[in-house]
Amino acid sequence: MDIIIDLQDLFWNRDDGDILKGINWQVMAGEHWVILGLNGSGKTSLLKMITGYEWPTKGRVMVLGQTYGACEIQEVRKSIGWVSSAIRDELYRNDTALQIVISGKYASIGLWKEIDNVDRERAHKILSDMSCEALTDKRYGTLSQGEKQKILLARALMAEPRLLILDEPCFGLDIQAREQVLSAIQTLGSLPNAPTILYVTHHIEEILPIFSHVLLLHNGVIAAAGKKREVLTEQNISSTFGVQAHLDWLDERPWLRVSRMVR
Ligand SMILES: Nc1ncnc2c1ncn2[C@@H]1O[C@H](COP(=O)(O)OP(=O)(O)OP(=O)(O)O)[C@@H](O)[C@H]1O
Ligand SMILES: [Mg+2]
Numbered sequence: 001m002d003i004i005i006d007l008q009d010l011f012w013n014r015d016d017g018d019i020l021k022g023i024n025w026q027v028m029a030g031e032h033w034v035i036l037g038l039n040g041s042g043k044t045s046l047l048k049m050i051t052g053y054e055w056p057t058k059g060r061v062m063v064l065g066q067t068y069g070a071c072e073i074q075e076v077r078k079s080i081g082w083v084s085s086a087i088r089d090e091l092y093r094n095d096t097a098l099q100i101v102i103s104g105k106y107a108s109i110g111l112w113k114e115i116d117n118v119d120r121e122r123a124h125k126i127l128s129d130m131s132c133e134a135l136t137d138k139r140y141g142t143l144s145q146g147e148k149q150k151i152l153l154a155r156a157l158m159a160e161p162r163l164l165i166l167d168e169p170c171f172g173l174d175i176q177a178r179e180q181v182l183s184a185i186q187t188l189g190s191l192p193n194a195p196t197i198l199y200v201t202h203h204i205e206e207i208l209p210i211f212s213h214v215l216l217l218h219n220g221v222i223a224a225a226g227k228k229r230e231v232l233t234e235q236n237i238s239s240t241f242g243v244q245a246h247l248d249w250l251d252e253r254p255w256l257r258v259s260r261m262v263r
Helices: 043-051 073-077 097-109 117-129 145-158 175-190 234-241
Strands: 003-014 017-028 033-036 058-063 080-084 163-167 196-200 213-218 221-227 243-250 253-261
Touching: 003 043, 017 043, 017 221, 033 043, 043 058, 043 080, 043 163, 043 196, 080 145, 097 117, 097 145, 117 145, 145 163, 145 175, 175 196, 213 234, 221 234, 234 243
Parallel strands: 033 196, 033 213, 080 163, 163 196
Antiparallel strands: 003 017, 003 058, 213 221, 243 253
């Protein structure tokens, strides 16, 4: 089986201490992972190692068969899609949803050229797969937060990534918008040729059925990593989040109840 991500004995040290401490983590083709951890536990830092925007102090990063330090990171990045709530409002407000989706192809390649019909058709197909046809000609700036998030997801897919990184994609969405975005992710992740998905969230109920594995980060250390049902135990969640946690599984999604703080 293909190894999508292989992190070996990874450390990331900054002036004020170690942010990632001895990370060993493998992601195989066909898996979709959720990354959980408190604020400041190192989730985004871990993603930055994988995208090569930061370099580890020690250790080895291998992504999509390429070892960082011995490859062109720009080339690897062409196969990585990144969607973050942080960029939701930074895109060109006057472009239409369709234009923004199409731009995903060229953003990853780093050059602009004439949009051809193949690109246009592909963008329409992605929008339709995500039930977003109605947004096609709307100005991005006028879209709701949930609609924007779906357009950013569609934009990332335009480059046909092999690895798709979603860093809190549902941040700030209302319940309905969140379920719409989650539904699009569930559909996407179920496709036979789906990219491998890494999904960072603070909300356990966002762990959709497509996610097969979970990684728990605690102060820059992996507290647990493995199959979803084995990692998502009440004991693991309680110790990672410092609360007395109870999990209820409904329709293959876990729902969290908290009875008290434990530290
Ligand atoms: N470039 C940096 N220089 C120094 N410290 C950093 C840097 N980037 C992150 N940190 C620190 O590393 C720790 C982990 O940050 P990170 O952003 O990875 O956390 P996170 O798990 O993504 O948190 P959140 O859930 O709040 O997004 C934090 O204490 C943060 O202040
Ligand atoms: Mg973060």
